[in-house]
Amino acid sequence: MKPFTPSALDEDFLKQIFLHHLNRIYNGKRFLNAHCAHLINIASFEGLKLALDEFSNDVKKQVARMEEIYAIIGETPSPEVCNPIQSIVKDDFCLDENQTIPVLNDLDMMLYVQILEHINITSYRMLITIGKLLKYQDIIQLLTESFDESADNDKLFMLIAKEYITKD
Template sequence: MSPTDVKLGDNHLKSIFLEHLNSIYFGKHHLLAFFDEIETIASLQQLKLAIDELRTDTHKQIDYMDDIYHSIDAEPSKISVLGIKGVTLEAYLSVIKSGKTPLERDVFILFYLQIIEGIEVTYFKVLKNLAKEIGYNCTFLDQPFDLAVENKFLFEAIHKEYIS
């Protein structure tokens, strides 16, 4: 069977959309605590400011997603976010590992923040594609998607500046 042979009904697509929305929504809630932890560990002031900006953007994205739930007449439903939790646990353990210099810790923080933002960009892109297929107005995902892209570029720029 080829992908063109598979036909998903609207209800199935809506279910997949909602599951992905729940994943990123509760992943964002988990990330807020992670940002607090790594901000205290970071030594570079520019990195601390970027993490603070990321926290603010994350609150905005959660607000946007609350609006999405409201517009599709749905409620957030708690879902396992083991993937994000695994990445943040690995990041935390890598960053606090004994013997790392402040520079090394900052580089690890930047590396993991880029991974997390890459995951978020992918989630929002998938949501945009699903929304379009279902017939939802996918422009309501533009803001959270754009924030994720901007943050990914921000951390890439800091990383390049820091290690060069």
């Protein structure tokens, strides 16, 4: 297949790229939102339960912001066939519900949430970049708020993992 190098992207094509990425993260966040309560329920470390609850609340806020973005640009979400967040969450983070050592499941949850947040950080960064090209000022603010929450959650789960392991 011959490599394709696009010329300067026109506004319609940029909007198509924007919607593609917005749909992926939106559908992933909605799927994640449906599974957060289960993760909170099976966490054994109290600090992790609290962090997952905060994470769950942030996911809800991010979904609401994305719905606001769809309204601003006059679009509706479309289902995605390939969804990286759904693919990671679908297998229940590879958690073993018969695990006799709770720390293993808790640390796996922390690892997978951080992986998800890295996907989100990258997705929001891409959306912000495209949003700037499209001059979506109000949308850029909404995306920046979601980006900041994902970055903060990534740091939070890293600190909780350290606390859990070192008990400092």
